[in-house]
Amino acid sequence: MSRKFELRLESHELDTLHIKVCRVLREAILRGHFQPGERLVQEELASSLGVSRMPVREALRKLETEGLVIIEPHRGAIVKSLSVEDIQEIYGLRSQFEKMAVEMSVEHMEQDDIDQLEELVVAMEQSKDATEFIECNIEFHRLLISRCPWKRLVNFIETLWNGFPQQTPQMLRDQTEKSNKEHREILQAIKKGNAAEAGKLVHGHIKRTGDNLVKSLQESLE
Structure with a gap:
């Protein structure tokens, strides 16, 4: 070892x-x-x-x-070896599933949910500690789908979140800065009650992260 x-x-x-x-x-x-x-x-x-x-x-x-x-x-x-195909599959599924879940979740969100999302976004923007950022990021994504009435869909997403998706803020350069900007945009769409826009932004946020992970892994193998 x-x-x-x-x-x-x-x-x-x-x-x-x-x-x-x-x-x-x-x-x-x-x-x-x-x-x-x-x-x-x-x-x-x-x-x-x-x-x-x-x-x-x-x-x-x-x-x-x-x-x-x-x-x-x-x-x-x-x-186990981590393959490009693994990342593409996980993030491809996440981008589609979480988009659906967020669209349905936004329609049922209460003001307390939005206030908690706001607090998490601020905490991530101000965080200087990687572990704290990761924990807030996980909770932010969990809250985004917490009001989704399709519980099987939520369970699928939680399964996909296990493993390296939790660690991406530490694995990618400039990930936290890009994520903070995207999280803020997602929050603004939710505040406006625009479920379709929030879902679209979540899809793009996850797809970008997956694409960057693939690029990072490919570069490490060269």
Whole structure:
């Protein structure tokens, strides 16, 4: 297992321990600290993070559902390769599904929902901490679709959000600045009650991010 970097747990009081471990391991995988095909040894990870094996085991199981590792009998967790096709599929589906969900959600939003979206947009614009931005970004996108009456659609979207979509603000250069501008535009459309425009903006926001991720991955492989 790679020893060229330091695994460190940050303090997030509301998170359970295995969620903290999962966040650290997810970022390490996406940043290439663990290479595709590399075996993740529970004992070594637990020792590096200063935790027991249980939260590491639970974190690896979650990463398997996200498609970042494969758990094989007698070998344990193996890092999967991240392909251009994976990104294109996930972001292609997200751009379509979230557009639909936002269009339906806006029609049922109350003023409290809009106020919370405003607070999150301001928090992201003022944030200097990557982890804080990521958490606000996740909550912003969750709120955008929270009033959608099609619960199966919402469940599909939540599944697609697992894994690297959560980490894109840390993976792409200038992502936070572009996202802040786009988030503000989405909020303005919602304030006007323009569901179609909000859906269109969300679609473009997600598609741009996916396209940039594909470009970044292709450049890293050259």
